[in-house]
Amino acid sequence: MYHSLTVDHIMGFSCCSNLFFVWFILFFYFLQVCISIDTITSSQFIKDPDTLLSKDSNYALGFFSPENSTNRYVGIWWKSKSTNIWVANRNQPLNDSNGIVTISEDGNLVVLNGQKQVMWSSNVSSIASNTTSKFSDNGNLVLLESTTGNILWQSIQQPSDTLLPGMKLSINKRTGKSVKLKSWKSPSDPSDGSFSSSIVERRNILEVFIWNETRPYWRSGPWNGGVFTGIDTMVAAYYNGFQGGDDGEGNINIYYTIPDGKVFLFYNLNSQGILDEKSWDEEKKEVQVTWTSRKSECDVYGICGAFARCSSLSTPICSCLKGFEPLSIQEWNRNNWTGGCVRRTPLQCERVINKTTTTKKDGFLKLHAVKVPDFGEGLAVTPDICRSLCLENCSCTAYSNDAGIGCMSWTGNLIDIEQLQIGGLDLYFRVSHAELDSGGNKTIIITISVIIGTLAISICAYIMWRKNSAKLWHSIKSTRITNNNAFRLFYKGGTSEVHTCDNVNGELSQVKLHELLLFDFEKLATATNNFHLSNKLGQGGFGPVYKGKLQDGQEIAVKRLSRASGQGLEEFTNEVVVLCKLQHRNLVRLLGCCVDGDEKMLMYEYMPNKSLDAFIFDPSKNKLLDWGTRYKIIDGIARGLLYLHRDSRLRIIHRDLKVSNILLDDELNPKISDFGMARIFGGREDHANTNRVVGTYGYMSPEYAMQGHFSEKSDVFSFGVLILEIITGRRNSSCCDNEHALTLLGFVWIQWKEDNVLSFIEPEIYDHSHHKNILRCIHIGLLCVQESAVDRPTMATVISMLNSEVASLPPPNEPAFILRQNMLNPKSPEENESINNVSITEVYGR
Structure with a gap:
């Protein structure tokens, strides 16, 4: 028994020893995998899934598989594999997980597959076999000669x-060899795509281009030693520290640096040919786009053809330069502008060549703040000499000057001119003297007509004023006495602390109330039968809305400010300011207002069919809106928004666009209403921030709801939600009963990805003959609700998409707010309930 016990103990000890030995070996194996080494030698290599870390652990070199792919690649990333910045074997993927990165017998850095086949090599010829690869703290992988430390190869030279x-984009003037970016084929395929980005130096002008195969797709405008003059955000010495020029060895370089302590920032050319500036968000542990080369259609190279200017703020975006006309009117009217424009009147030199005589010389007209055309030539002369040289050269069609570049001149066609909102250069283009004369004559004619018209109107107004002065003065005086101080200042065209708030600015702050019809309280009380409950149309955050009928039989809707409302004079004033200056068939028309002591009321045209939500969310009425009617409503809302954003004399951001704020007239035409939250932009403004987030959750864009940042793209997001609600017949915030359910956006997105759109289309509207059109509208809606504002289209683009059956649409990214709002943000920073003008709707938390 003693012997048996001893053997058992020995066997137990032996098992424990073996187990300990196994754990010991495994420990050192995993330790080897996780150690932050930064060197590769012939004996020290990395094997899938090992990683090589820079000393600061910010960069990593290792194996990865792109999204939706099983292929393995060797790449470099910043903190996260989703932020991949360099790929070695991008055109030779590994099909197994046995790849290694090592130094080969000939001294090159190589990637081998499981069969020891070379899938990628640094491919340096005539080197010693004694080499080492180091991974630096700036994400650069280098191959060094071990004895001398000389750099034989580095990844930053092969981006x-x-x-x-x-990292430098460069071109050698002697050899033509260039270092350029090459896009991925798709987000799941790192192989060479169709797009590349490189620098071009010709005729002493340096620019950055994006190419689609061999065709130019985008360009930066000339480099002046500090900024690219065709990029409107580069208005001064750029904060990223861009530098460029000849290095003295025949190389032309462009690169940038970031001061120590600044956020990590890089530029990525995606598979769609768009160059994005991205920065690392340390809190979210992800990258965010801070600038993009494709903000509008005008960023596409030569979209308007020759002698035309592209402006994203105009409709259409292309217009011929003064003195020019479309080459083909038919194509131009179909929004195909690539044919460009031609001169209306021949130049003087052309007349001389044609043996006709003239005594009047050609001249120049000025375009202010533009990206100057392509194919310019740089000359080191003064501006005066620049103008003279161009004027004396019959082939010179335009010139420009910049302190950093000098004189630039163009011969032949002027291609790719873009109107910038800020920055840019002044361009002087050549026209015949007849065009200069016509401009002067038109100015004189217009001036004389204005003077005569003003005198006539003044005389008529004086006669009418004398005739009705007593009655008019009594009405205005009565209204002035009863107004409170803030409103009285507003009436006089002055300003007040309330009036110059976040909602109102620009020239509308000078609007006069006598431009509107002023109603007295008694007249409105009579029209609404003393605001009888039977005339009540609805209730919103502003207060109740009543139907009224004036003595002449005109029906009106009266919005009465409730004393208990969280909204007050500010929203009331804002709506008067906005609507009295706007006229569009898809905007509700403000007829007048009333201010009598504490009473404040607005009078609108009456909409007999109330609001859109009364139809699409009511099972008993949704059958009344077939697909044709719903499409007309979508198109009408889009045109109303385009008018607000681009076509009106003032640029308006609505900020509370939702289905209950779309009213329907007797023919079911849509009219956008409720401008109490609207913001007016003046000058060249296109976005703003606010500390007071107002509107309705479920329709708010993420950048507005979370950061208070709003722009036209905020309304585009709301419009996208509207499209999906109209097509599905479901509310975004309550499409399902489950507390943890997806929002409508999340539900539609998942079904869209699974190609199951029939599961969410309103059955009452679906017909196979409309399938393609409905599918297109869903696609547009998803493009509008993308999380990043820069990815969303403008309303001009949306209308083009809605009315074009041939134009292909880009794939949408995942929308914002996939989960219901109560899951994401149970307590909002500040939420004003919606103001429902003329409908009774159930209140939902959004």
């Missing part, structure tokens, strides 16, 4: 699709 700080 993939990403430009890092210190």
